[in-house]
Amino acid sequence: MSVYTSVSEAQLGDWLKNYSVGRLLECEPIKAGIENTNYFVTTTQGRFVLTLFERLPAEELPFYLDLMAHLARHGIPCPAPIANLANQFLGHLNGKPAALVTRLAGTSIEKPTRAHCEELGALLARMHLAARSFSAYLENPRGPKWWRFAAKEVAPFLDAPRRALLEKELAFQAEHRFPDLPRGPVHADLFRDNALFHEERISGVIDFYFAGVDTFLYDIAVCVNDWCLDSPANAKALLAAYHAVRPLNDLERDAWSATLRAAALRFWLSRLYDFHLPRPGMLVHAHDPEHFRKLLEARIAKPAPWSA
């Protein structure tokens, strides 16, 4: 589980007096997630999620919270941060930076259908359009700079073929940067477990704590690599639904297969990192890095052409 910092009902009840959300009724730790401590919080006024930030750099937190607030005010179903009586999204609780956000209804889908993928594609495009007017800047914290850092750290744990694959892909990506693609703040981690569905519609996109500025295409690639893995038809449906809302240009189409590889590389690296260099207190089982190594090799062996 991922409750690094525990919060008692008395502490929380007291802390909530800084907010206009009513009286605490219930508070329940959330076991999923590995980066932060999270609680479901129910008050007389509504349902919220409390997050205590355990390791994100304090200076990056306003970017994430303000981005969520920006998207929520555009009607995107994402957690809306709640401001306290000092009109701040960020507070402190038990020595940690802490924020309260709205809790969204719905459940994540393990086996998305074509219709789910269409929903996601359309929502992703709307999210990208809405994000364009967000003015704060944070470079994607898991972008190319981080890849090179992480590659150095995990290299000693890899056998020769994996090390060769990693080096070759880093070299390929270095030669395939796309500075002219449309970009903006992207979620960058929109796996199936970060989308909630209710009555076949997306009712929530959650967990923006890997967000940053990158190409919109990269955000799509992260989704396709997770949502449509075994179904080219679903991938096509996702892309078509996206394209109908924000048409992709020729540069984006040309960059598609290299970007799918970049998205596979990023998650192979982070899983290698978490697997070989687990953080103290990290009790969640690390995901198997091999999944994304295999995906990367498949994306290299058989480039997915643009198709929507």
Next chain:
Amino acid sequence: MSVYTSVSEAQLGDWLKNYSVGRLLECEPIKAGIENTNYFVTTTQGRFVLTLFERLPAEELPFYLDLMAHLARHGIPCPAPIANLANQFLGHLNGKPAALVTRLAGTSIEKPTRAHCEELGALLARMHLAARSFSAYLENPRGPKWWRFAAKEVAPFLDAPRRALLEKELAFQAEHRFPDLPRGPVHADLFRDNALFHEERISGVIDFYFAGVDTFLYDIAVCVNDWCLDSPANAKALLAAYHAVRPLNDLERDAWSATLRAAALRFWLSRLYDFHLPRPGMLVHAHDPEHFRKLLEARIAKPAPWSA
């Protein structure tokens, strides 16, 4: 009904392309309300209310919309304005300023119980605390200046006793201003039909288009004059619930009965005005002004002492 400006599905569908709220599914005129044209709007992404502003001064609209956005970001269940792709709350549709806001669940209560009045009192106090950090300023547009204007307009339609009552009360109020009471942006029109309840909790406070800066006590008085008319016990419960969240000071207690009279006067005047000077195209039946005349006389004859 109050649809002054009609909007076709085709027009609305087109206009919604300026927003990140998905595709239009349904659009239905709202018959209640007399100030604006309103539609329920359902898209693939959610439920909204579209408002076309028919007569509010354009320069006041940002105050109302920004106040709602401010309260919503503090967790107050009020309509949250949706920003368009230019990041603006205010757009234009069919020649009118127009805004899209979230649609809240719940229904209004005609005969509130003591529990409803307690809910309202607590929420009102939380709303006032949250509103204190809102920095824009708009004087209550139905405050003392407007009373004097409206009194002049309606006087010719009144018989001698009513004219005398009006003059006497205006004089009394002029001698009983309370510049030192806590003040801030207040709803100023929180009648029963402007609060929605769901499962015995307030799920929405709506219609902020009479909001302005005034004393918090005035906002409470407007509520008590409508919600607790026949029940001193309910009034006491509302005040006690409010006081538990934002304790009222001695000045406020002393000003209570004069403020109840001010709130009665304001609505007597506006109902007289709408009754005798109806606006062209206003097809809603004007409320009977006599209700608030009687209430004002009752408040004069038997001042309600502070009690919570």
